[in-house]
Amino acid sequence: MTHYNIPKTLATLWDSHPDQIVDITNETADGSGYWVYFAPGWIYPRGETHFIHEDTVAECLAGFRTIKRCTCAECQRIISRDHRS
Ligand SMILES: [Zn+2]
Numbered sequence: 001m002t003h004y005n006i007p008k009t010l011a012t013l014w015d016s017h018p019d020q021i022v023d024i025t026n027e028t029a030d031g032s033g034y035w036v037y038f039a040p041g042w043i044y045p046r047g048e049t050h051f052i053h054e055d056t057v058a059e060c061l062a063g064f065r066t067i068k069r070c071t072c073a074e075c076q077r078i079i080s081r082d083h084r085s
Helices: 008-017 057-063 074-082
Strands: 021-026 033-038 051-054
Touching: 008 033, 008 057, 021 057, 033 074, 051 057
Parallel strands: none
Antiparallel strands: 021 033, 033 051
16 A cells, blocks of 8 residues: 555655654545654644644645654653564
8 A cells, every 4th residue: 555546745755754654645535635644753733643634735745844753652652662572
């Protein structure tokens, strides 16, 4: 499913930030916009979510420039688990 049905600009963003993005989905066919899912340790300040959900590619690209380090309990748990394995 990697890069399936993803606009080129979002695929390029993903390729450029493989340590920050784990998945991108295009649900515009259902009127549900684009979803950019983060690796643990990153947060989207606008919604305080671990993903970006916007209607347009431009909004996703602009939103990605605002993401910040996240130190919430969920991220810490996933990161520490991954580091143990
Ligand atoms: Zn977090």
